Structures are given as C-alpha cells and as structure tokens.
Amino acid sequence: MSTSLLPGEKPDRLEEACAVFGVYAPGEDVARLTCFGLQALQHRGQESAGIAVGDGETVMAYKDLGLVTQVFNEGSLSALKGNLAIGHCRYSTAGGGGWEGAQPHISAIDNVLIALAHNGTLVNTGEVRENQSLMETLEHLRSNTDSEVAAKLIGAETRRTHHLRDGIRAMMNELVGAYAMVLASPDSLYAFRDPNGIRPLCIGTLPGGGWVVSSETCGLDIVGAAYLRDVEPGEIVRFSEEGMSSMQGVPAGRRASCIFEYVYFARPDSVIDGQSVYQARRTMGATLAEEAPVDADLVLGVPDSGVPPAMGFAAASGIPYVDGIVKNRYVGRSFIQPTQAMRQNAVRIKLNPLPSVIAGKRLVVIDDSIVRGNTSKQLVAMLRQAGASEVHLRIVSPEVKWPCFYGIDTDTQDQLIAANMTVDEMCDFIGADSLAFISLEGFRNAVKPDHPGFCDACFTGDYITEIPEELQDKGFFPENRGRRSIAAADNQ
Template sequence: MFDTIHEECGVFGIYENHTADVAASAYYALYALQHRGQESCGIAVNDDGVITAHKDVGLVPDVFNSEVLAKLGQGQMAVGHVRYSTTGLASRSNAQPLVVRHIKGTMALCHNGSLVNAQELREKLELSGAIFHTTNDSEVIAYLITTARLKAGSIEQAVEQAMNELKGAYSLVIMSPKKLIAARDPQGFRPLVIGELDGSYIFASETCALDSLGAHYVRDVEAGEIVVADENGLRSIRTHCGQKTAMCVFEFVYIARPDSVIEGASVHLARQRAGAYLALEHPVQADVVIGVPDSGLDAAMGYAKQSGIPYGIGFIKNRYVGRTFIQPTQAMRERAVRIKLNALGACVKGKRVVLVDDSIVRGTTSRKIVDLLREAGATEVHMRVSSPPFLHPCYFGVDVDSRDKLIACRMTQEEIAREIGVDSLGYLSVDNITKIAEGAKCDFCVGCFTGKYPIDVPAEMPKCRFEQKISEGKQP
C-alpha cells in the first residue's frame, strides 16, 4: 500500500507434553506475529504422527475460524507461519507451513529469511530429478533436508547436513512425526526464541508470541544452533555455531514488535535510544515532536526526552484499514495516506514540528505525510529518520527495493529534503544505529546502508524460471 519497507515472516512451533489445543495456541501466537507478514498464513497439527494443515492467502482471522481450527483437530505438536513474500509470488501455493510427505515420514517446515544461493541449489536439485511446486526458497530447504534424511540417522542430522549447503538467512521451525526442531543460520540474521509453558516447549520468531500464550521465555536459539524438542526434553546441536553473528539491525528499528525482546535487548528501548541519538546528531529548535505510527512513535519519544521538546500525538491512525488494502484507481492510490492517517491539527497547528519516522524508501509517502502536516497548520516540519539512508538492497529477507528506486541513491540529503517538502532532514548514523540495542548478545548486519554484507552476495538476486515466467505473464 505504501512506499515503506515490508515486514518479514513469522514462525511458530509448540511441542506439548500433555493433551492440549495446540491449534489454538498456534492461532493466538500467529495473531501476535501478524505484523511480520500479512499476505498468507497457515497452521499444521501433528496428531500421533499424522500431520494435518490448513493455509491460505489472507490475515490470520480471515484464514482461520473456529470451524477450521476444529478440523485441524487435537494433537501433540503444531507449527504456524505468517508470510510476506521476499522471494516467491504471493499465492496460496507459496503459503506455509510447507508439508512434505516422503519415504521417511511427513515433515512440516516454516521458514523466515532468504537464501542467497536458492537459485543455484534449485537448479542443482532439478538436474537430479526434483520437481518444485512453489517459487519460494523454503521448498529448496525442504528438499535438501528430505534428501539428506535418506542417509542420515535422524531428522536433526538431516537438518545439520542441509545447513552445510545453505547460505543466507533462515530461521526454521520443522515438525516431524515425533520431533519439533528449531534451526537458525550461522550469522543469526533473523530472530528465533525458545519458550516454556507448563512443560511444553515453544519456538517463535519473537517473544511477543510467547507472551500471548502466557509462556516463559527461556533463551534465544543461538546463531547456527539446532534445537530439538521431543519426549526426552530439549537438546542442542552446535556444530554450525561460532561464526561472527549479524542480526538484521532493522529488526530493532522497524520489523519486530516493540514489546519483544531480541537477543536480550528490548525493542521498545532500542527505538527510544535511536530517537535519543537522533536528537544528539540532529538538534533543531521546535515546539513539538511527533512520530509516524507505529514504528516511529518510540523513536519520537526518545527524541523528545533527549531534546527537551514536548512529545505530541500528531497523527490519528485508522486501525480498520488493513495493510493489504487495495487501490484499484490512481485517484484511490493518491488518497491512500489520507485513508490511513490524519494529522491532528490541535497538536501541530502554528507549531514547528519534528517528524520522526523509521525510514525513507522512495520518498513518495514521506511527501504525502508532510503535506498532511502542512495542511493541518504546521509552520515548519523537520524530519528525523531513525535509520541511515538505504543505499543497497537486502539479500536476507527484508524487501528493500533495487538501487534505482531508492531515493537516497538518486538524490543528496538536501535534494531529498526539498523533494519531500521538509525544512530540514536528518538520518541516524551507521555508527549509532549499531548501538541502539544496548545489551544485545550479537553483532549486526548493516549491509543495506553500507553495501558491506557479512557473507558473499550475488551481483543481483535472480528469480527462479517459474517465477520469472509468471511475472512476465507467460505460462510456466
């Protein structure tokens, strides 16, 4: 809908040591993780080795109701997924969990992230006879695991072997007939946590999913770690651990929910700290500080506290406009921001305003938001951005556009300020963005700002042949 960064995906899994409604647990957890993906969602339930799944395009409450959850039945395990497509088309076939039935038993897989060698692996597997039914790289991961499973002694050993070939970002939750497995790439690009509830083990993308169930946070899955939950409890495989970590810093800036804790650091406090650094780097004389809902609000609070300028609520957000809202005409597209946001004149009229947002991508939405403030009577608008300028694409799961569409690649900071209609513009520096997650037990990836990635990336991310034909309107 808007010229903004799109979310990630969210994964969830629960292993019960007693009879419980695992489908309902997955449903509530996916509701908590809905911010990570609004294109499609799905749940798979394991009842004594029989895996039943339901998935479709749409939000969690649209795809699941009491009747659908009842059909999933009771079970001992469940996995769930909410998706935003960074690779693969937005279709029901690409929705997850991905359920694979093979000679060693059924497996359900949920994946958050993006592989940099997915196309290379896909072509290798196709030459060996593999037939793909989706256009996402999650199916590539599933094929590698099932292929390794033919020779490996256990499903976790198959995952361990498959990780030797995977390059890029992946946080996985995998359900076999008897085990629930979590795995995270050696750099730890995407979050994955472990929880516990009355003897049940839970894996989830964020701690907010644990909170929704009343579960206790145990720890994060380590970068490169494989964690297995089964009838004997939890155990860990760390053969891929020990590499330099590179958590996506944008998890703290925008993607994660503010009430989540990632790698030991509060997302809410990290965003407030980003705002405080912004105030130190880019001070200005103003009357009120406001944030763009929702991820700009915490940073605006931090800016206000550090600068001493009063914090105000500058926008009212229409909570009933979904992120999948469609505008079929140009006129409706131009009204999109007005439908979603309205400036609060009582807060900004006659005032010099500091406007805080998490990012500027193409600049078109920023211009419309600034126009709303001007029309509401703001005399000055000074924009502050709680991340550095986007100058490079992301290869690890965040939908950062190509360089030719990024405004910071086409214009200087002064030109951007004129383009979006602000009196001044200031971005958070790369040095300070790596400091916002105080206490985090990881290093960070800032490749989209610097062009320096923690692992080798391709010159461009190729589409698979099937996806390329679909995007060109041809028959695959």
C-alpha cells in the same frame, strides 16, 4: 503495515518477510496456541497464514491467503489435533505470492510427512536448482520458493541416514542466506537458525510443561510462555517426548542480527538479543536529538514505530511530545483497491493529522526510515495543509542505500532515494524545512553497544554472505554489480 497495492507494486517502506511459531505440548490445544502466537506476530506478514500439527502418526496442515483471523476459525482449529504444531504468516519475497507460497510447506520423506516454515531468504537456491548432480537426488520441485528447496534437501539426506537432524544439518551446509525455521514431524518439533543469526528465533517454556518457539518474544507472551533463550546461530534444537535437546548443525559464523528489527519490524514489546525493542527505539530518538537538534514547538511520531523514538527525542530535547497524527488501524492489507486519486495521496488512507494540535506550530516529525521518499513527501504536504508552520523530518535509521537479500522486501537500488540523492536533495524533494538521519555509529550504540554483531547491509552495502550475480542484477545499479558483494571474512 502497508496500504493496498496494485500487483507488482512495492510499498514505500521496508517490509518483513514472515513469522514462524512452534509448540510442543502434548495434552494442550497446540493448534489454538499456535493461532494465538501467529496473531501476536501478524505484523511480520499479512499475505497468508498456516498451521501444521503432528499427532504421532502423521502431519496435517491448513493454510490459506489472508490474515490469521481470516484463515482460521473454530472449525479449522478443532480439526487440527496433535501433540505439536508449527505456524507461519507470510509477507512474500522469494518465490512471489499466492497460495503456492503459503506455508507451512508439506513434504514427504518416503511415507513420512514433514512440515516446514521459514522466515528469511536464501541467496543460493538458484545455484542449487542449476546443480544437476544435486537436483538428481531431489524430487521434482513444484514451486519457486526457498522453503521447498530446503525441505527437499532435508528429505534427501534423511532418506539416507533415517535421522531428521542429519537432513537438517545437510541442508544447513548446502544453503546460504537468512533462515529461522521450524519443522514438524509426526512426533517432534525442530527449530534451527542460519550460522549468522540474521533472523530472530527464541524459545520459551509453558507453565504446564512444553515448549514454544517464536520469531519474537511477544509470541511467547500471548500464550503465557516464559522466555528461556534464543536459538543460537547454526544450532538445531529438537523437542520431543525425550525433552529438549540441542546440537550444532553448522559452525556459528560472524554474528549478524538484522539491525532493522529494532527500527520497524519487531513489536515494541519484544526483546531481541536481550534488548528491549521499545527502549532501543526511545534511545534512538534521544541520540537523534543530540545529533540533529532543531528549534521547534512540538515533537510528533509517525505511528506506530515512530512514537517511541519521538518520546525519546522529546525527553532529550525538552520539546513537548504530542499525539498529532492519528492512525487508522483497520486498513492494513485490503483486497479493496483505492481510487487513483486516493492512491496519489495514499498516506491519508492510514494517517490523519490533528489540525487543532499542530496548526501554527513548528514540528519535529520522527519516522523510522525513508525508502523511496514518496510517503514522506505526502506526509509533509499533509501536515502543512493541516496548518503546520514548519516541518523538520528526523529519521531514526541511517539512509537506506542498498537492497536487502536476506528476507526484507526492498526495492532495487535505483528506486532507493538515498542511493540517488544527497540529504539536501532529499529534503528538497520531500518538501521538509530540514531533514536529518541518525548516524550509523549512533544507531548501533542506541540499539545495544555491546551487541556481538549486526547485519546493516541496507545502510552500508557490506553483506554477510556472497550475493550471486543473478540476484545482484535484480538489486544493484549495473555499474555497482559485485562492488559490495563481499564475503564475511572481508567484512572484519
């Protein structure tokens, strides 16, 4: 969760790019269930929220800017009656922010309305927009979002065959990148995922019958749904009065689950690809204690994602763990801008040290990542002002050196500190007594040694798909353009 930002300013950490949720449960209050699901997934996006319902005849939607609890109330939820629902909360990446980017996206296929919600980013929508023959088959595009392009592609093929699954399959064959999507028609709920499985998507069952689809298992838990399985890469799953059915929309490719889900994006109580996020984070900390030991008095975790690995580091090292940093849990994304003086030390808006705990102590401070380094610099200075005699910074992810094009809001490469400095130079800039990152091998093993495959391009530059040049220009140093834009077959 980030502090208040000026327009166009990026936070000094990686940010997620949305959550999706879906329910098929005739007889249940599907809009309310979806609202609860979105609240559980609020950490994945705080810019806008929306819910669409299908009632057998049409699709209705309500969406607006703000947190889930700001957008929905008893009145708006009571107006959304139906047998199925999808929901979305957004952190804007592709297409920018504002109301036009709020989802679910509503589209018409002749006289039938559909609603689409998307987590991830597509890398070739620019090529689709420039394809004149393809664009002639699509309706006029009213926004600059990936989701509208996807919805129009689905509609074009559905008009020809009169089967939504054909439209979804045609879209999956045309678009490249990361997507975990849910789609609502008047009578059916669909869930589908890119062939590499980059963004997570799981299925659960409700006790009274019905199904739930969620970006994370914590979304299932809040509505009392039992985890059934994940949506497989390239799979299309349909939920309707006929039950749950599945087809392979496109062949599954090289498995590439986003490894950063385990570091920061996912809630610690979620399970992704069979691995507890909480346990993975503890193991990361224990691994880091073995790889980068330090003589110190106390171990602190930077709330919230740094706390489980700090506990793991403490257990493995024998150094006591303490709660030495208090988090203000009510700042989040605010429309109230701080003063310039406050912005210069923005970390104080959300974190505050406990001098009575840390004064005179040698600290090991565990954090999830370093992006630009400014937040880490402010954190170290703040801990020294609170009386810490030494501050040793340990990071439970490898150095972030490459931008993400699959739905994570990273800065351009010239703004990523690890792409421009050595570890020693970063340590000097941040002002720590020492700095160490977990190794990539140790990181992978800590998450899940037998995992079928991760996307770790933000650390390695090895992208799972080709990255179009117009996107490369936005993310790379000019001299590096194309250097790491390699196809999946070349990554083997």
